[in-house]
Amino acid sequence: MFWFLVQLGIASILLLFSTAATWYEGSAILNDPWEWKHSTPFSQLFYDEVQSSNQISQLDHFIYAAKFLPTFPVIMVISSIYLLILIGYHFFRRRHKWFAYYLSFLGGGLFLLSYFIYNSPTTGGKIFFYIWLLSGVCCAVAAIISYFQTLDRNTNEVIN
Structure with a gap:
């Protein structure tokens, strides 16, 4: 804590x-x-x-x-994403499947944000596109890993 x-x-x-x-x-x-x-x-x-x-x-x-x-806005977005993941982990740390769903939802939202600024002509827009895209991928991968770890744990408990 x-x-x-x-x-x-x-x-x-x-x-x-x-x-x-x-x-x-x-x-x-x-x-x-x-x-x-x-x-x-x-x-x-x-x-x-x-x-x-x-x-x-x-x-x-x-x-x-x-x-x-874009320097301070990037710091603002990264710290916001970190806070969202941290708070989600704190609330769902004992419910791994729910945390996987939470990360999936967050990743989907980040993908959606990156889609909205895909063709931005400004440097800041391009930076935000890549930040939101990469963060969305990381959330999706973490969600998949968390989900399959939960399935693996449940399978091992049933077998033992």
């Missing part, structure tokens, strides 16, 4: 720090009006077209930072 809390604390602090840094770096969109049309999807939900920097949503700061300044 101690190591779980240490890992949870470190990953949470890293997530909070990288989120704040990402939000700060993404605020550069306020001074980049030629990018408002392409990097403000949340603001465009509220306003058809962004006319001034006052109309830009705080969430669009993260989009802009992920596209053009």
Whole structure:
């Protein structure tokens, strides 16, 4: 339990720090009006077209930072994935089959995210594509291994 809390604390602090840094770096969109049309999807939900920097949503700061300044957004995403896996393992550590299903669901979500930005022309988009794709593959492989270890354990208990 101690190591779980240490890992949870470190990953949470890293997530909070990288989120704040990402939000700060993404605020550069306020001074980049030629990018408002392409990097403000949340603001465009509220306003058809962004006319001034006052109309830009705080969430669009993260989009802009992920596209053009991806260092802190990458740290944010990796720490988020790590936290999701850590929390899932903590809740399902005695139910290996459920943990395998959880990893499968998480891997599917990561594959879906990578699909949405498959053709991104920006460097940040390409980086996120590969991070989400690789993370999805790792979750799927871990789910398969966990599932078959559970089957192997159950088979050995029946035989013995």
